[in-house]
């Protein structure tokens with residue numbers, strides 16, 4: 357059979373609510389034209405994020421009942437630790453309430469003020485956590501990774517020559533760790549090849565620098581390797597995942613992504629001394645090392661999720677549904693980051709709305725139009741999220757790309773939902789010349805995209 361189907365049937369349903377265009381206009385205004393201020397009940401199809409928004413399986417729900425809520429040494433902790441070690445293979449596992457807590461503990465333990473952390477592309481919380489400590493977060497994705505229209509099988513790869521040059525420039529002792537984000541979320545959900553992980557590990561280890569994987573979407577990355585990299589076609593996603601992790605010294609993980617859970621995360625390392633320091637910090641801010649801010653039932657859900665996420669039928673359907681969305685809008689000319697990534701489609705708002713200046717936030721304008729058109733919630737990944745002030749002149753600098761991300765929650769929407777999204781995007785695309793930019797009227801000092809307020813610009817451009 358050629359048709360790829362959702363490899364599950366639906367046991368519980370959650371109604372979603374249609375609103376009128378007029379209602380949505382008023383709602384969007386009250387939400388300051390920022391989708392983070394929208395109430396979920398006012399959203400029909402929620403593609404804000406694939407983080408924590410997935411549907412759990414019947415086995416995971418059963419796991420919730422099995423949850424052992426003992427404070428120390430619960431059976432759920434044992435299952436969780438074993439499930440993590442089974443896939444990731446690291447010696448020490450430290451549970452956290454989500455990915456950024458793992459990042460905060462990792463960087464607080466490893467990074468000193470003024471030091472440099474290279475990554476293919478730092479995710480927003482990763483960058484913020486490096487910078488909060490006083491470190492410098494440097495993005496070293498290959499040049500193809502910054503050009504939305506360029507097709508490359510592993511656009512998330514790190515530029516190895518640039519990594520070598522950076523280490524030579526600042527000195528190896530100023531680089532406490534190298535990170536690789538798999539898949540590269542902020543760069544379009546693009547995968548990193550096994551060959552690249554191996555090369556980056558080689559360079560890092562040559563200088564005695566540990567390599568950490570930001571492993572949020574490790575299973576999607578493993579499946580891309582299976583599909584696209586020579587020599588991996590016959591391996592299982594689990595075998596490929598183990599091979600990726602074996603090249604690294606530790607990882608951070610948000611279980612809200614490829615943990616198929618609604619909350620949770622963890623930090624892994626092979627370094628016993630670091631693990632001890634990390635656990636001390638964990639007790640201070642997250643909880644005892646056998647639960648780390650999670651309920652026993654959450655640990656169960658993650659343990660089951662880590663197994664289910666590596667199921668080939670699931671991964672085939674997962675990547676097929678993203679590709680389906682991408683191909684159907686690209687076909688009519690909507691510019692997207694090519695090729696479609698693992699968890700989301702990214703529309704190139706700069707290419708679609710060339711008449712809107714970067715600092716009039718074309719991505720934010722498109723996000724608002726998609727909500728007005730069809731009640732779809734998406735998110736800007738451009739100058740709102742990554743724009744910054746020049747430290748010397750104080751001038752606002754735009755981001756390298758102006759993208760709008762449509763992230764598909766795992767196991768939540770069916771193909772007809774995706775067809776509806778396709779129709780909405782095509783409608784907006786057809787009237788793109790009439791779309792105007794936005795003005796930011798308020799912003800917070802860090803991670804401003806979550807709470808910034810906007811007003812639409814009116815009049816001719």
Ligand SMILES: *Cc1c(COP(=O)(O)O)cnc(C)c1O
Pocket residue numbers: 407454455456457479481482537541542570572609610611612613620621
């Ligand atoms: C989501 C994410 C994080 C942070 O995880 P949270 O669970 O949201 O705190 C870090 N890195 C990447 C690549 C992510 O996608």
